[in-house]
Amino acid sequence: MNSHIPKTPSGQPNKLPQTGQPSSATPLERFKKSMVLDFDKWHDGIGYDLDAIRSASPTEREAIEQMLISHSPRDWRDIEALAELNTERARQAIKEAISDPNPDVRVAVTRYAPDLVTDRERTRSIVDGLQNAELFGGLSQVLDDVAEYHPQEVKEALITGLLNRKGDVAVLFAAMLFYIFGKADEPFDMAQRPFFLCFNTEDRAEREAVFRELCEKLGINAEKYLRDL
Known part of the structure; x- marks a missing residue:
């Protein structure tokens, strides 16, 4: 865990959510469940169930992809999950998200899919975050990125x-x-x-x-x- 800042809701590394689903739940069902955020998931920075994506069938992955692409408003969890899918449509959605009005989303793009944006876009996103992000509103992720990338x-x-x-x-x-x-x-x-x-x-x-x-x-x-x- 990075030590430069107390972890914030949007700065936590993804943790496996406690879904409470029976073992018979399908990967698609598990993923849907993980998209429902409660206070604990928000506060502890718990992302969506990435293991569900990894174990999903091709048909289920398509369904998950569609859910993520159509989900609005987005936050960093959507970008992390789209990066895990790594399909053509998912990558396109991530590229478009670099212009999202939510700074948490823009920072998530540079963090989870830096290869999909130019250095100029990455720099602009980080600078914007440093100028505007708050302690409990994405600054932790921005600083995580700065530690590795600081033109x-x-x-x-x-x-x-x-x-x-x-x-x-x-x-x-x-x-x-x-x-x-x-x-x-x-x-x-x-x-x-x-x-x-x-x-x-x-x-x-x-x-x-x-x-x-x-x-x-x-x-x-x-x-x-x-x-x-």
Whole structure:
């Protein structure tokens, strides 16, 4: 499990849902059941039953494919399941989802099917998530992606976010920057947590002071960003 952020509903790795179905339930029945979300599934980030897809017959897979393609509104679970199906229609649906109005869906595309989008689309999706996603609204998935993929535009979004995002988000951005710049071995280095927590302030002077300190540690030109405020 990634340690850089407490897991959120849209940031959890997929867990096998407890379907409560009798052993005689077909894979299609199991999958339908898993698409019904309750509070626990939402809170714990439990995705659809991917094992049901793997054990489904060709006819059942077609039915599952149609359910996923027609499901609206989508969330990250639909993209994960479509990627598991990996059919021509499923891949096309995933490609189209990169323009979905829900940032959770766009981030899921770059996470579960990065080969289906261009680097430019992936970068744009991540930057948008860094600018707008909330702690319990997709930010965990965005940061999971950032840990593996961080071109300059992504680094810039993290740096500006230190000044523009809320304090609890800025804490996570600071930790990620330390990881990206080689000053930490993991996306949230607990040994340096006291420093990261200094970003959890809405006092402008305090935020700018700790920003300057971070920039000095990482070799970033702080004035470049402060003069644009």
